Amino acid sequence: MLTVEGLQVTRGRTRVLTDLTLEVGAGEIAALIGSNGAGKTTTLMALSGLLPIAQGTATLRLDGQTFDLTRADPAKLVRAGLVHCPEGRQIFTRLTIEENLRLGAFLNRDEARVRALMDEIYALFPVLRERRHEAAGGLSGGEQMMLAIGRALMGEPRLLLLDEPSLGLAPQVTERIFDTLRDLNAERGVTLLLVEQNAMMALDIAHRGFVIREGRVELAGSGRDLLEDPHVMGAYLGLSA
Numbered sequence: 001m002l003t004v005e006g007l008q009v010t011r012g013r014t015r016v017l018t019d020l021t022l023e024v025g026a027g028e029i030a031a032l033i034g035s036n037g038a039g040k041t042t043t044l045m046a047l048s049g050l051l052p053i054a055q056g057t058a059t060l061r062l063d064g065q066t067f068d069l070t071r072a073d074p075a076k077l078v079r080a081g082l083v084h085c086p087e088g089r090q091i092f093t094r095l096t097i098e099e100n101l102r103l104g105a106f107l108n109r110d111e112a113r114v115r116a117l118m119d120e121i122y123a124l125f126p127v128l129r130e131r132r133h134e135a136a137g138g139l140s141g142g143e144q145m146m147l148a149i150g151r152a153l154m155g156e157p158r159l160l161l162l163d164e165p166s167l168g169l170a171p172q173v174t175e176r177i178f179d180t181l182r183d184l185n186a187e188r189g190v191t192l193l194l195v196e197q198n199a200m201m202a203l204d205i206a207h208r209g210f211v212i213r214e215g216r217v218e219l220a221g222s223g224r225d226l227l228e229d230p231h232v233m234g235a236y237l238g239l240s241a
């Protein structure tokens, strides 16, 4: 579904992605892991058109259509099903929960469909329904993450780029979020490309994992293989296996 080869991205004066190559198959959960500053967030931003790609190729294939991510119009990509749930959640704290959700469907003119999507998200995260008319800023960190994921789902993603869903959340809340991600993938067939500091959690649900270091993929393998590789856990992530 997604093929990236030799991707190079510069931020300021730094070439952050030096030569990034990866592949994500339809229906998979793929995880990008690696230490701070390795280039994980930059990868997602480049793929969704938020940062220019200096060199390399990035191709998305959906339903027989091919999109060149190095030059595609971001709105067209969203319409095709590439949705980015950014780092730090980026919800609108003064808007209500429902207003935030609606923003995720800004390209959708079919009100009945928008309502149906919202109902699906409320079924997934009932707390959002209960508080739908409240300002989103009053939600806890975990609830805000649910809202950020919900808003992304309003765009009916086929490929969801998800940046650090566990950021700042308590372990039980992170677990709940990861269970939901696993269900979204297994039951609704949403392909996920996940960036995570919490490598253990991410690799545990991922079909494929990529260890990023200095803007390139240093190691790739199945989630299970990487999880069981003491070299990965020790040398790259500063964790003991």
Ligand SMILES: Nc1ncnc2c1ncn2[C@@H]1O[C@H](COP(=O)(O)OP(=O)(O)OP(=O)(O)O)[C@@H](O)[C@H]1O
Pocket: 011, 012, 013, 014, 016, 034, 035, 036, 037, 038, 039, 040, 041, 042, 043, 197
């Ligand atoms: N706005 C920016 N301008 C210039 N350089 C930046 C900018 N944002 C990030 N960088 C640099 O890009 C590099 C990679 O950052 P990136 O956010 O992609 O890393 P990451 O792997 O996602 O790590 P983190 O988990 O800390 O976000 C870092 O060296 C960082 O200093």
